Amino acid sequence: MPIIVKFILFQLLILIPFSAGIIVKKYFADPAATSKKIIMVNLMVLEPPVILWTIWGLTISPELAFLPAAGLLMVLAGLFAGNILAPLLGLEGAGRKTFIISSSLANHGFTMGGFICYIFLKETGLGLSSIFISYFVPYTFLVIFSYARAGAGSRYRAGLRDFLASYQNMPLYAALAALALLLSGVRRPALDPPLEPLIMASVALYYWTLGLTVNMKEILPLRGEHAALAAVRFLVIPGLACLLLLVVPMGGDIKTVIRIQSFMPAAIYSVVTSVLFDLDPRRASSLFVVNTLLFILIVVPAMVLLRQAGVW
Numbered sequence: 001m002p003i004i005v006k007f008i009l010f011q012l013l014i015l016i017p018f019s020a021g022i023i024v025k026k027y028f029a030d031p032a033a034t035s036k037k038i039i040m041v042n043l044m045v046l047e048p049p050v051i052l053w054t055i056w057g058l059t060i061s062p063e064l065a066f067l068p069a070a071g072l073l074m075v076l077a078g079l080f081a082g083n084i085l086a087p088l089l090g091l092e093g094a095g096r097k098t099f100i101i102s103s104s105l106a107n108h109g110f111t112m113g114g115f116i117c118y119i120f121l122k123e124t125g126l127g128l129s130s131i132f133i134s135y136f137v138p139y140t141f142l143v144i145f146s147y148a149r150a151g152a153g154s155r156y157r158a159g160l161r162d163f164l165a166s167y168q169n170m171p172l173y174a175a176l177a178a179l180a181l182l183l184s185g186v187r188r189p190a191l192d193p194p195l196e197p198l199i200m201a202s203v204a205l206y207y208w209t210l211g212l213t214v215n216m217k218e219i220l221p222l223r224g225e226h227a228a229l230a231a232v233r234f235l236v237i238p239g240l241a242c243l244l245l246l247v248v249p250m251g252g253d254i255k256t257v258i259r260i261q262s263f264m265p266a267a268i269y270s271v272v273t274s275v276l277f278d279l280d281p282r283r284a285s286s287l288f289v290v291n292t293l294l295f296i297l298i299v300v301p302a303m304v305l306l307r308q309a310g311v312w
Contacts, residue, residue, distance in 0.1 A: 009200075010119060014296060017204040021211020028212065035209035046202040047110050048174035050195055054127035055178035056188045066250050067132040070241070070258045071108060075139055077240050079104035081232045089224055098270070098280040099225060101144055102287045103232045105267040108133045110171065110199075111206040112292075113264045116300070117257050118199060120307060126199075128257045130175050137172050140269060148277035210268065214289055222283065226290045229266060233291060234299055238262040263303065265295035 025031045058064070082103025086096045107113060114133065117125035181188075241262030245255055266288045274284035 010115065010300070011296065013200055013203045014207045017206075017208035018211040021208040022214065023211075025212045031212040035212045038205055038209045042202050042205050044170050046198055046205070047171045049193070050126070050198050050202070051110070051130045051171050052174040052178045053188070053193060053195065054123050055130050055175055056127075056181050057123060058127045058131075058182065060182050061251075063250050063254055064128075064131055066248065066254055067128060067257065068135040070244060071132050071135040071261065072139060073244070074108075074237050074241065074262060075104050075106065075135070077237055078106065078232055079143075081236050085228045085232070089228060091225075094279040095283055097148060098274050098283045099229070099287070101148060101273055101279075102229060102266045102270040102284060102291070105140070105144065105270045105273070106233065106237070106261070106264040107267045107292070108136065108261050108264050109267070111203050112295075113261045115199060115203055116303070117260055120260060121253055121256060123195065124253055125257060125260075126195075128253060129261065130171075131179075132257055132261055134172065134175055137169055140273075144269075144273055145277070148273050148279060206268075210289075214285055222286050222290075225283075225287060226294075229287055229291050230294055233265055234263060234295070260303070263295070263299055265291040265299075 028034050079100060082100035085103070086099050089099065091099050108129070110130075110133075114126055114129040117129040119125075121128070238259075241258055245258060250258075268288060271281060271284040271288050273279070274281045
């Protein structure tokens with residue numbers, strides 16, 4: 001399938017379900033509860049088998065360690081940049097924390113960064129991106145949640161047992177299971193599972209649930225913060241990744257995955273964190289939606305053109 005066709009399909013898989021979610025949300029008594037149930041299905045049913053299968057098909061090498069290390073470096077750089085910009089924007093308290101968390105957490109996962117890696121590098125790209133994102137759970141739990149909880153009036157408290165048993169970790173456990181199979185020398189069966197339908201269904205459901213919960217009236221008032229976040233996500237982090245790739249020698253596919261992931265917009269988990277810890281969910285939603293739209297409408301077309309030109 002030509003990359004232009006894949007690009008158009010990618011746009012449609014995001015914009016149509018997202019718009020549909022906004023339209024039909026008025027028919028749900030509790031759109032947020034419906035959204036949570038669908039996300040649970042996504043995380044427990046659709047994502048784990050795709051992640052297990054694609055990682056299981058990789059070849060183990062020491063270079064794979066560059067992937068989660070690069071992911072961790074990116075989110076720490078975003079955290080640092082957000083700390084610098086927040087006071088310049090006049091942000092304090094919950095608003096400051098919300099902006100910093102949005103600057104740090106990026107949509108590296110299955111429904112954005114992973115999907116674009118799949119478009120560019122097929123199954124190998126998706127498998128490598130699943131290893132890349134393995135930094136996410138420990139970083140979010142140990143760093144982001146601790147930062148959000150500090151000094152906040154949060155009602156959310158989760159122990160280690162609750163964290164380990166959470167359905168949200170199922171994709172991580174699938175990745176660990178695949179790595180265990182690889183290290184054990186167990187060969188992947190010679191099958192041809194329907195990966196693309198599963199991926200497309202997951203992406204479509206994810207953005208439909210986002211449409212159910214977003215409030216479009218809260219998007220425009222934060223122009224300065226939107227510009228600052230775009231600078232972090234689409235200039236600062238990619239610039240840092242470019243320097244990293246110049247200094248550290250690594251394989252072509254690994255380098256491509258890191259380059260792609262460096263451009264990813266803010267993560268939906270920035271909104272989730274804001275809700276869990278009573279920060280500023282409206283600000284978090286606005287930052288997430290605008291940052292994602294800028295990525296889809298401007299950054300992704302540029303990435304596709306660079307790919308067609310042979311630069312990537």
